[in-house]
Amino acid sequence: MPLLQPKCLDDEAKTALLSLANRCHARGWALATSGNFSARIDGESFAITATGRCKGTLAEVDLLTVDLAGNPLSVGRPSAETPLHAQIYRRRPDAGAVAHTHSMPATVLSRALAAEGALVLTGYEMAKALAGVTSHEATIRLPIFPNDQDVHRLAAKIDDSIGDDDRVHGYLLEGHGLYTWGRDIAEASRHLEAIEFLLQCVLHARR
Template identity: 60%
Template sequence: MYRTEDLNARVDELIRAGRLFFERGWVPATAGNFSARLDESHLVITASGRHKGELDADGFLLMGLEGEVLSPGRKPSAETALHLQLYRREPSVGAVLHTHSLTATLLSRLSRGALVLEGYEVLKALPGVDTHEVRVEVPIFANDQDIPRLAARVDAHMSEHPGLHGYLIEGHGLYTWGRTVADARRHMEAFEFLFQCELEMRRLTR
C-alpha cells in the first residue's frame, strides 16, 4: 500500500508540471492529463476538465489499475484508459504525461503513420539512447473518441515495437511516460524541442 507522503509528493510534482506546461502553451483550455503510479495497483490522475496551469490537490483522484475510482464524487478524465494501458503493460512506468501542444497537433497531421526523428543530440534525453545516430519513430494513431479501442491499438503496437518512448494522436497531442514524473517531464521537454526543430526544418526547407 502506498504512503500518504508519496501521494502528496506525486501530486506536487504533477501540479508543477502542469504550471510549466501551461506556461509553454502545451495544455491550452483544460487540455491534457497527467498521472503517477503510487504502487503496483494504484495511481493518481488529473480529474476531468481541470485547468492544468491551475491545479491543486482537489484536481486529482485516486484510481485502481483496473479503472476503479477511489475518490468518490470525482470524475476521471475521458482519456484515463490510455494511462491505465501503459501502467498495466509496463511495471517500470511510474508517470504518464499527455499534452495538446501546437507542435504535436500540427506534426501529427503533417506526417503519415509515424514521425521519424534522427540526427538530433537531444534524442539522448530518451531512455536507452546514447548517440544522435539513431532513428526514433514516434507512431501516429488516428484520433478516436472510443478511448478503450484506441488503447487497444496502442497496446498492439507496443507488442510489436518494444522500447517505445511516446506516441502521437492525429490532430490531438502527445503521450509520453517515464519511471518518475521527472523522467516523463524530461521526455516531454525533449519531444517538444524535437517537434519544434522538425516544424522549423520543414518550413525552412520547403
Template identity: 40%
Template sequence: MEYSQRDFDLAAKNLIKTGILLNSKGWLPATSGNFSQRLDSHCCAVTVSGKHKGYLTTNDIMVVDLKGNAISQGKPSAETLLHTSLYNLDDNIGTILHTHSLNGTLLTRLIKDSAWHIEGYELQKAFRGISSHESKIKIPIFENNQNIPVLAEEVINYLNKAFKQGIYTWAYLIRGHGIYTWGFDLKDALRHLEAIEYLIECELELMRIKG
C-alpha cells in the same frame, strides 16, 4: 486496496507543479491534457476531467485503479484508460504526461504516415536508453478516436509488438490531438516531453525552410 496518503500527497504535489510548468509553455490550452503518477502496483493518481491543468489543486487529483475505476472522489479524465493500460503494460512506468501543444498537433496534420521517424539529432539522447544521434527513433502516430478503450487497445498492441522486437517506445502522437509520453519517474517523463517538443519544433522549422 489501500494506497498510502503520503504517496498520494506527494503525487498530487508533483502533478500540480507539472501543470504549472507545462501550462507556462502553452502546452495545455482550454482544460486539455492530463497527467498521472503511479501510487503502487494497483492504482495511480490522475487529474480529474474538465479542469484547467495549469491551475490544479489537490481536489483536482484523484485515484483510480489500473482498470480505470475511481477509488477516490471525482470524475477521472476521459482518457484515463490510456494511462492505466500503460501502467499495466510495464511495472516500471511511474509517470505519464499528455499535452495538446500547438506543434505536436500541427506535426501530425503534416505527416500523413502512421509514424514520425527521428534521426540525426543530438537531443535524441534525452530518451532513456538512447546514446547516439545515429539511433533511429520511431514515434507512432495513431488516428484520433473518441472511443478511448479502442484507442488504448490499439496503442498497447503496438507497444507490445515493438517491445517483442526489442524496441522500447517512450511516446506516441495522436493525429490532430496531442502527445503522450512517460518515464520511470516524473524527471524522466518531463525530459522526454521537452525533448519531443524540441524535436517537433526542429522538424516543423525544417519543413518551413524547405517549403
C-alpha cells in the same frame, strides 16, 4: 463504490505532478483544460488529473485515484483519457508517470504525417534525453495513431500496436497530441520536454 480513503501519492509526488501540469500550461502545451498527467501509486493504482480542469490552476484535490483498469477509487471524475494512461501502467511495469499534452507542434505534425504512421527522427543531440538513447545517430520513432473518441477502443489499438515495446518513448494521436512516460515524474517530464523540443525542430525544418 469508491473507497472512503483511497491510496494516494505522497506529498512530494503530488507537488511534482501538479508542477509538471502547471509548467505545461505555461508553455502552451495544455491549454483550455486539455492534457492530463498521472503518476503511479503502486502496482494496482495511479493518480490522475480530474477532467475539465485548467492545468494552470490545479490543486491537490484535482488528483484522483484510479485502478489499473481506469476505474475511479476516489470521489470525482478522472480524465476522460484515463484508459490511455491505464494501458501504459498495465503494460509497462517500470512506468511511474505519464504526461499527455496538446501542443501545437504535436497537433500539426500528427496530422501532416498521419499517412506515414510514425514520426521518425535521427541526428538530434536532444534525443539523448530519452532513456536508453546514447547517440544522436539513434533513430527515434514516434508512432501516430488515428484519433478516436472511443478511448477504450483507442487504448486497445495502441496496446496491440506497441504493447510494452521499450524502444518506444511516446506516441502521437492524429490532430490531438502527444503521450509519453517515464520511470518517475522527473523522467516523464524530461521525455516530454525533449520530445516537444524535437517536434518543434521538425516543424521549423518543414516550414
